[in-house]
Amino acid sequence: MRAVADGAYANLELPKVLRDRRIHGRDAAFTTELVYGAVRMHGFYDPVIAVAADRPISSIDPRVLDTLRLGAHQLLGMRVPTHAAVAETVGLARKVNGAGAAGFVNAVLRRISERSREEWLAEVVPSGGDPAAQLAVAQSHPEWVVKALRAALLGHGAATAETVDGSLESLLESDNAPAKVALVARPGLATVDELVAAGAEPSATSPVGAVLSGGDPGGIPAVRERRAAVQDEGSQLLALALAAVPVEVTAGEPEKWLDLCAGPGGKAGLLAALALEQGADLVANEVSPHRTDLVRQTLAPAVAKAGQLGRSIQVRTGDGREVGADEPGRYQRVLVDAPCTGLGALRRRPEARWRRQPGDLAGLGALQRDLLASAVEATAPGGVVAYSTCSPHLAETQFVVSDLLKKRDDVEAVPVREYLRDAQGEPIEVPGDQPWVQLWPHLHGTDGMFLALLRKKP
Structure with missing residues (x-):
């Protein structure tokens, strides 16, 4: 928790600690819930x-506050017996924060334990006034995230004025539930x-x-060998949709695919495998050398297999905003998985909600528009660009795509739903009537992924 407070990511830092301390199984699951819950719920x-x-x-x-948050989560968010939660947290405080802090932690936790979660909610949630402040x-x-998600539910057609309050609460509850x-x-x-x-x-x-109910995914040989990976099902659906939509290609020539913002590589890993299946070549471009x-x-x-098949999977470092000018009209399928606020993945990234600020949207919006414009330039006539974010925020999704469509008459939106299929091949129901789609944690059990498919007109 101290590392997270200093800027680390819990989903990267905690597994390292668990491996170093050889913590496995139920103890690892308990530790993960303890850390994630204390970070996620400190509001x-x-x-x-x-x-x-x-x-x-x-x-x-x-440091004492982190200890108190760990104790509070055990008392109000987990099924840890009160005496155990207090005793273990006080012991932690004595070891980490000193004897004086241990007495303070003991007194605070005993006061917290005197009331139920519901009684504390009645005590600390503002009465009357703005419902967003209460939520x-x-x-x-x-509060700004609550308001943005409410607007997104309405804007994407996932709720009406009559249903939005209930939908918003369900969405926020999903953000607070551990993701599978x-x-x-x-x-x-x-x-x-x-x-x-x-x-x-x-x-x-x-x-x-596939879904893993428990255990360490790194213990699965296919994951360890990078033939499989941990990846949200929503992200999988986006890559599959891009691979499925028809494109125009010169007869006798392989398709050329591009992942414009490929790091850290999850969607690129699936795209590379799909490209090889379809006899295509892939360039995975990323601006950060690391x-x-x-x-x-x-x-x-995938690179090794491409060599065996006579295909090309290339990984390179470059600024995605420049690719369109450097390689105009080169690719038939282009993925722009744009940097975003990550408001659709809050259940997986417990610290993310506390790090983002409304002011981040301006810089991200400019970058998202530049990347999408570059992707369109890099796309051949008859080819398709997939624009995706792991955020439902309207400023990062609909507004970016609509702005591009207003400026260019050589691009048209392709209805996405036809290419969004579940494991049985059936269409996935997504609310709204726009050609693009927004997935939701509380409706689909996925991260809040947005996808628009844009065809460069022949």
């Missing part, structure tokens, strides 16, 4: 701690049956997906 726990401590949060040492505390989201571990079997390199044999269950959502290295590691099995 609710901090007001509780402030009341119980009879002092503002800002006056509590950050911000009760569901532990920044979703796996992808990269076609031609691994199979869903192989993942099932290793203990997973077939996904109902993705034809190349992330390019991650993409190269992820794509290593």
Whole structure:
């Protein structure tokens, strides 16, 4: 938690700690819930701690505050017996924060334990006034995120004025529920049956997906060998949709595919496998050299197979905003998985909701528009661009795509729903009437992925 406070990502930092300490199985699951829950829910726990401590949060040492959050989550968010939660957290405080802090932690946690979660909600959630402010505390989201998600539900047609309040609460609750571990079997390199044999269950959502209910996915040989990977089912569906939509290509020539923003490589890994299946070549482009290295590691099995098949899978470092000018009209399929606020993946990234600010949208919006414009330039006539984000925010989704369509008469939106199919090949129901689609954690069990397919007119 101290590392996360200093800028680390919980989903990257915690697995390293668990491996170093040789923590596995139920203990690893307990630890993950403890850390993720304390980080995710401190928007609710901090007001509780402030009341119980009879002092503002800002006056509590950050290390002691982390300890108190861990204790509060055990008392209010887990099924840990009260005596165990208090005793173990006080012991932690004595070891990490010192004897004086241990006494303070003991007193605060005992006061917290005197009331139920529902009683604390009644105490700290603002009464009356703005419903967004109430939900911000009760569901532990920044108030601006609550308002943005409400607008997104309405704007994407996932709720009406009459239903939006209930839908919003369901969405926020989904953000606070631990996400299942979703796996992808990269076609031609691994199979869903192989993942099932290793203990997973077939996904109902993705034809190349599986779900792991417990254990370390790194213990599965296919994952360890990068023939399969941990990947949200929504991300899998986006890559499959791009691979399925028809494109125009010169007879006798292989299709050329491009992942414009490939790091850290999840979607590129699936696209590379699909490209090889369809006899296409792929370029995975990433602006960051460090992330390019991650993409190269992820794509290593596909690169090796491409050599055997006489195909090309290339990983390179470059600014995606320049590719359109450097390689105009070169590619038949282009993925723009644009950098975004990540508001659709809050359940997987517990610290993300506290790091983003409304001001981030301006810089991201400019970058998203530049990348999409570059992608269109890099696309051959008759080819298709897939624009995706892991955010439902209207400023990062509909507004970006609509702005491009207003400026260019050589691009048209392709209805996405026809190419969004579940594991049984049936259409996935997505609310709204626009040609693009928005997936939702509370409706689809996936991250909040947005996808627009844009064809460059022949």
